[in-house]
Amino acid sequence: xxxxxxxxxxxxxxxxxxxxxxxxxxxxxxxxxxxxxxxxxxxxxxxxxxxxxxxxxxxxxxxxxxxxxxxxxxxxxxxxxxxxxxxxxxxxxxxxxxxxxxxxxxxxxxxxxxxxxxxxxxxxxxxxxxxxxxxxxxxxxxxxxxxxxxxxxxxxxxxxxxxxxxxxxxxxxxxxxxxxxxxxxxxxxxxxxxxxxxxxxxxxxxxxxxxxxxxxxxxxxxxxxxxxxxxxxxxxxxxxxxxxxxxxxxxxxxxxxxxxxxxxxxxxxxxxxxxxxxxxxxxxxxxxxxxxxxxxxxxxxxxxxxxxxxxxxxxxxxxxxxxxxxxxxxxxxxxxxxxxxxxxxxxxxxxxxxxxxxxxxxxxxxxxxxxxxxxxxxxxxxxxxxxxxxxxxxxxxxxxxxxxxxxxxxxxxxxxxxxxxxxxxxxxxxxxxxxxxxxxxxxxxxxxxxxxxxxxxxxxxxxxxxxxxxxxxxxxxxxxxxxxxxxxxxxxxxxxxxxxxxxxxxxxxxxxxxxxxxxxxxxxxxxxxxxx
Amino acid sequence: xxxxxxxxxxxxxxxxxxxxxxxxxxxxxxxxxxxxxxxxxxxxxxxxxxxxxxxxxxxxxxxxxxxxxxxxxxxxxxxxxxxxxxxxxxxxxxxxxxxxxxxxxxxxxxxxxxxxxxxxxxxxxxxxxxxxxxxxxxxxxxxxxxxxxxxxxxxxxxxxxxxxxxxxxxxxxxxxxxxxxxxxxxxxxxxxxxxxxxxxxxxxxxxxxxxxxxxxxxxxxxxxxxxxxxxxxxxxxxxxxxxxxxxxxxxxxxxxxxxxxxxxxxxxxxxxxxxxxxxxxxxxxxxxxxxxxxxxxxxxxxxxxxxxxxxxxxxxxxxxxxxxxxxxxxxxxxxxx
Numbered sequence: 001x002x003x004x005x006x007x008x009x010x011x012x013x014x015x016x017x018x019x020x021x022x023x024x025x026x027x028x029x030x031x032x033x034x035x036x037x038x039x040x041x042x043x044x045x046x047x048x049x050x051x052x053x054x055x056x057x058x059x060x061x062x063x064x065x066x067x068x069x070x071x072x073x074x075x076x077x078x079x080x081x082x083x084x085x086x087x088x089x090x091x092x093x094x095x096x097x098x099x100x101x102x103x104x105x106x107x108x109x110x111x112x113x114x115x116x117x118x119x120x121x122x123x124x125x126x127x128x129x130x131x132x133x134x135x136x137x138x139x140x141x142x143x144x145x146x147x148x149x150x151x152x153x154x155x156x157x158x159x160x161x162x163x164x165x166x167x168x169x170x171x172x173x174x175x176x177x178x179x180x181x182x183x184x185x186x187x188x189x190x191x192x193x194x195x196x197x198x199x200x201x202x203x204x205x206x207x208x209x210x211x212x213x214x215x216x217x218x219x220x221x222x223x224x225x226x227x228x229x230x231x232x233x234x235x236x237x238x239x240x241x242x243x244x245x246x247x248x249x250x251x252x253x254x255x256x257x258x259x260x261x262x263x264x265x266x267x268x269x270x271x272x273x274x275x276x277x278x279x280x281x282x283x284x285x286x287x288x289x290x291x292x293x294x295x296x297x298x299x300x301x302x303x304x305x306x307x308x309x310x311x312x313x314x315x316x317x318x319x320x321x322x323x324x325x326x327x328x329x330x331x332x333x334x335x336x337x338x339x340x341x342x343x344x345x346x347x348x349x350x351x352x353x354x355x356x357x358x359x360x361x362x363x364x365x366x367x368x369x370x371x372x373x374x375x376x377x378x379x380x381x382x383x384x385x386x387x388x389x390x391x392x393x394x395x396x397x398x399x400x401x402x403x404x405x406x407x408x409x410x411x412x413x414x415x416x417x418x419x420x421x422x423x424x425x426x427x428x429x430x431x432x433x434x435x436x437x438x439x440x441x442x443x444x445x446x447x448x449x450x451x452x453x454x455x456x457x458x459x460x461x462x463x464x465x466x467x468x469x470x471x472x473x474x475x476x477x478x479x480x481x482x483x484x485x486x487x488x489x490x491x492x493x494x495x496x497x498x499x500x501x502x503x504x505x506x507x508x509x510x511x512x513x514x515x516x517x518x519x520x521x522x523x524x525x526x527x528x529x530x531x532x
Numbered sequence: 533x534x535x536x537x538x539x540x541x542x543x544x545x546x547x548x549x550x551x552x553x554x555x556x557x558x559x560x561x562x563x564x565x566x567x568x569x570x571x572x573x574x575x576x577x578x579x580x581x582x583x584x585x586x587x588x589x590x591x592x593x594x595x596x597x598x599x600x601x602x603x604x605x606x607x608x609x610x611x612x613x614x615x616x617x618x619x620x621x622x623x624x625x626x627x628x629x630x631x632x633x634x635x636x637x638x639x640x641x642x643x644x645x646x647x648x649x650x651x652x653x654x655x656x657x658x659x660x661x662x663x664x665x666x667x668x669x670x671x672x673x674x675x676x677x678x679x680x681x682x683x684x685x686x687x688x689x690x691x692x693x694x695x696x697x698x699x700x701x702x703x704x705x706x707x708x709x710x711x712x713x714x715x716x717x718x719x720x721x722x723x724x725x726x727x728x729x730x731x732x733x734x735x736x737x738x739x740x741x742x743x744x745x746x747x748x749x750x751x752x753x754x755x756x757x758x759x760x761x762x763x764x765x766x767x768x769x770x771x772x773x774x775x776x777x778x779x780x781x782x783x784x785x786x787x788x789x790x791x792x793x794x795x796x797x798x799x800x801x802x803x804x805x806x807x808x809x810x811x812x813x814x815x816x817x818x819x820x821x822x823x824x825x826x827x828x829x830x831x832x833x834x835x836x837x838x839x840x841x842x843x844x845x846x847x848x849x850x851x852x853x854x855x856x857x858x859x860x861x862x863x864x865x866x867x868x869x
Contacts, residue, residue, distance in 0.1 A: 027703075029704060037616055133617045136584065142574050198617070216626075216710065217623065217627065218818035218819075218823065219630075219699070219818035220703060222707065240703050240704070242703055243816060244699070244816040245813050245816060246813055246816070248814075249682075249697055249698045249815065252686065252698075253698060253699075258697055258699070410563035410564050411568070412563075412565070412569065413563070413564075415571070415573070419575055428573060429573065431573070454574065454575065
């Protein structure tokens with residue numbers, strides 16, 4: 001063995017001499033799932049792409065690691081005007097951009113120009129970068145930013161003011177999302193001069209805890225710790241993403257020590273991981289919900305009693321056990337328990353087919369009753385097998401004399417037809433974007449109940465809608481919480497959905513990984529993580 | 533010979549045109565377009581959908597899209613990936629060396645084991661060895677690649693700890709930039725001690741998995757071809773002359789028996805590239821197979837079309853070379869045709 005050790009030492013010594021990262025140092029390998037589309041979060045929509053850019057970048061405000069709390073980042077502090085229409089950010093001074101990446105050496109620290117550039121690229125067609133790399137900016141548009149923003153003004157080099165068209169409490173949480181990443185204007189100008197603007201999205205330069213080193217498509221992404229990071233250098237020296245698409249292979253790599261953290265284990269492997277001495281299995285309920293919506297525009301679902309009876313008719317525990325296989329938690333409210341304002345006092349409908357039958361009869365529903373039951377043709381983070389769930393529901397309903405016809409379409413078509421309200425009942429779900437309750441409740445609001453809108457129950461309850469509309473405009477969290485708690489009571493009573501489940505996210509890490517935190521957003525973050 | 537060469541080349545042209553047409557139509561028959569597929573629960577507004585379709589040229593008549601595509605191909609332009617916005621040819625050239633390296637090693641594995649196994653099985657016809665080889669070949673031929681790959685990872689990497697699980701390089705201990713894209717060469721160029729060994733170690737399992745079906749086919753083909761040749765008059769004559777069995781089998785019989793085997797090896801190129809799709813996914817091998825699978829799920833039309841054209845082009849080219857090789861080792865074809 002000594003001979004081998006000498007070789008290893010020699011190789012390590014040579015590496016320190018020649019290569020950029022020093023491998024005698026701490027290297028953390030993360031087994032990720034796939035290649036990023038590029039390294040600019042504003043252009044992307046997948047967790048894989050966001051994870052790949054996150055080590056390099058910061059936002060004005062950020063989600064505290066492992067939580068949905070919004071905390072200061074590039075902005076030191078902020079104030080909201082009394083009418084709620086202006087948010088003024090004080091920017092942090094002395095924040096450095098990465099130096100030496102792609103031949104770029106910054107000559108100045110981060111300032112207001114970078115903030116303006118990052119948002120104007122997505123917002124203003126006249127920005128020279130607006131059309132670069134396709135320029136879709138899905139999240140900027142989906143979060144309604146063009147309608148919400150009146151202007152973004154530079155007050156001075158370290159003060160930026162966001163002027164809104166209406167008071168909007170979730171705005172701050174929006175700005176912590178990946179699309180609101182702050183990029184270097186100086187680097188962008190440098191690339192324009194060089195005639196290679198597309199490199200802004202391929203070779204990232206940011207203020208984040210890790211500096212980009214290299215990316216080989218479908219193989220590996222490498223980062224090294226940025227020594228001048230404004231919150232202090234990372235505890236690990238090198239961060240490597242080993243792109244490994246197969247979950248079984250990922251687990252094998254984790255066991256062998258070829259990676260330290262892995263994404264998305266096979267549900268079938270979870271039990272083994274729990275007893276594996278090399279593995280620390282972390283878990284957290286996902287920021288999502290799977291639901292079964294009853295279209296209130298189609299009788300008999302216009303009657304509250306019928307919707308309640310359907311809630312009583314389905315054996316939810318069996319679905320959780322069979323379909324989620326331990327990676328799911330029965331849903332009671334339309335928001336997951338990890339989101340603030342979750343009302344723990346609300347009780348779910350118990351499985352009681354006899355009572356359901358009686359309620360249906362009392363509501364004047366004649367059996368046999370023919371309904372349709374839509375299931376989406378794809379696996380989603382909140383629903384591993386919509387077809388199987390539909391079949392289980394179908395069987396439960398048949399006991400009540402209800403014939404549910406199973407219906408499905410290609411994913412795009414499915415979504416479109418459901419939003420048009422063609423279904424009687426159908427499954428879908430939602431994954432939270434920013435941890436704000438409004439990001440879930442809007443799905444049940446009156447504006448979304450229009451034809452083509454995202455309220456798939458087409459349920460418009462004036463009391464409920466008044467509560468969530470008011471909550472959206474108040475800044476005070478306690479007050480908002482009270483309103484959302486009331487809204488959840490109305491929701492459960494009115495039963496526009498059968499709430500199916502929140503999936504549980506599992507993150508296996510090796511025992512030597514210290515301080516890794518599971519993100520409710522399904523993010524993977526390595527600043528603050530150490531190796532024993 | 534030149535005439536024959538030109539005729540064969542001319543015959544490949546209609547194949548290319550048909551291929552171009554079929555790939556273009558086939559990728560569009562898959563339901564869902566590239567924009568709708570990337571949209572989540574939120575859906576997309578009709579205005580934005582129309583705008584993106586316009587930007588990608590998907591709103592133009594289908595024949596016009598085809599003509600543009602064909603025109604681009606004639607000028608060597610394979611288009612730009614919808615997902616990454618980089619030229620399809622660039623992506624292909626970055627990923628193809630990995631596939632080529634793997635396919636080459638798998639083929640070497642299949643030939644080195646397959647031909648001797650087939651010859652021995654033929655010579656010892658009816659023996660236990662023969663039956664074992666043929667049963668193993670049948671099993672190998674019907675082996676589901678995904679299952680076989682995972683089984684090998686569990687046994688060789690996890691249980692015995694002999695080989696790395698997946699990837700092309702030990703990422704914790706080595707780091708060098710790719711020069712040629714072939715890890716075996718790049719690791720030597722990197723001058724880092726142990727890097728070449730790590731590259732070889734990473735190639736073992738995927739090569740076995742990808743080489744299993746070709747190995748089975750080659751072994752069976754060699755055996756049956758050998759059996760046929762061993763019954764020929766000239767072999768009997770060679771034996772009667774008193775030549776050593778090794779000389780009879782190795783020189784007289786094998787040389788003639790190899791002709792159909794070479795054709796079969798050529799035909800395996802297609803199998804290798806098809807098998808690469810699964811092998812690359814299991815072993816996180818950054819090649820074109822995995823890239824194509826992802827392009828299908830993302831409805832990345834240009835990447836899919838370009839990738840299929842490039843790969844088919846290679847298969848056609850290899851078959852052409854095999855045809856010509858066949859002529860070179862079998863004079864009868866040369867004279868007859």
